[in-house]
Amino acid sequence: RQMVFRLSTGSSALDTLLGGGIESMSITEAFGEFRSGKTQIGLTLCVTAQLPKTQGGGEGKVAYIDTEGTFRPDRIAQIATRFQANPEEVLENILYARAYTVEHQFQLLTLIAAKMTEEPFSLLIVDSIMALFRVDYSGRGELSERQQVLGKMLSRIMKIAEQFNVAVYLTNQVMADPGGGASFVPDPKKPVGGHVLAHASTTRLYLRKGRGEQRVCKIFDSPCLPEAEATFQIGLGGVEE
Ligand code: GTP
Numbered sequence: 001r002q003m004v005f006r007l008s009t010g011s012s013a014l015d016t017l018l019g020g021g022i023e024s025m026s027i028t029e030a031f032g033e034f035r036s037g038k039t040q041i042g043l044t045l046c047v048t049a050q051l052p053k054t055q056g057g058g059e060g061k062v063a064y065i066d067t068e069g070t071f072r073p074d075r076i077a078q079i080a081t082r083f084q085a086n087p088e089e090v091l092e093n094i095l096y097a098r099a100y101t102v103e104h105q106f107q108l109l110t111l112i113a114a115k116m117t118e119e120p121f122s123l124l125i126v127d128s129i130m131a132l133f134r135v136d137y138s139g140r141g142e143l144s145e146r147q148q149v150l151g152k153m154l155s156r157i158m159k160i161a162e163q164f165n166v167a168v169y170l171t172n173q174v175m176a177d178p179g180g181g182a183s184f185v186p187d188p189k190k191p192v193g194g195h196v197l198a199h200a201s202t203t204r205l206y207l208r209k210g211r212g213e214q215r216v217c218k219i220f221d222s223p224c225l226p227e228a229e230a231t232f233q234i235g236l237g238g239v240e241e
């Protein structure tokens with residue numbers, strides 16, 4: 001049996017909160033409002049996943065499913081430089097794919113699993129897991145079907161995590177809360193995806209903005225991790241401090 005490992009997020013405070021980093025053979029989900037740092041954590045993990053295990057890395061390639069078009073190669077290059085890694089090599093080791101529909105997202109997982117039988121990977125990212133579900137199943141009566149298909153997708157993702165000993169990092173959106181009047185204010189503490197996603201995610205991280213480039217992360221609803229917080233920064237080198 002393969003050894004479980006943990007990937008550094010780039011922030012020692014965040015790694016400590018997580019018990020050493022994000023775990024392989026497991027699903028870690030980060031949710032929070034826009035610009036709370038979900039994508040920046042993913043981009044940083046794209047680099048640390050490739051570092052030696054002695055440096056908090058996973059010594060493997062990365063598969064990245066992008067549903068929002070927010071992957072930034074130039075940003076990866078900056079982050080790689082911070083970790084004294086070769087930016088071109090780091091980028092070459094990322095299997096990147098843009099998904100446009102839920103069906104496409106499924107197909108990409110099949111393709112990724114096939115790649116993982118050929119080469120060592122340490123990380124799978126889906127940024128974000130719910131965006132296409134919300135588009136493809138937007139009708140009132142489609143919620144139960146959406147949740148059923150989501151459940152299938154998450155079990156496929158979990159199978160990939162276990163079969164190939166990779167860490168999985170999912171980002172998620174928060175619910176729009178119909179408050180007073182016609183304005184829909186996002187509720188930063190309510191992830192979408194319902195109990196199906198809640199059940200599938202081993203670790204759920206709630207992110208919020210602090211002062212300036214500071215971000216605060218809290219473990220959400222975990223039976224085995226403390227309800228503590230960690231503060232980190234988003235800087236030139238990605239997730240820092
Ligand atoms: P949504 O996907 O819109 O929901 O947001 P998100 O949670 O994915 O936010 P993201 O990770 O994109 O964080 C955006 C924040 O990261 C910005 O507000 C900036 O503070 C910071 N950031 C993004 N790009 C850079 C960069 O190139 N350099 C630096 N220093 N900070 C950056």
Ligand code: MG
Nearest residue numbers: 038039040070
């Ligand atoms: Mg994002």
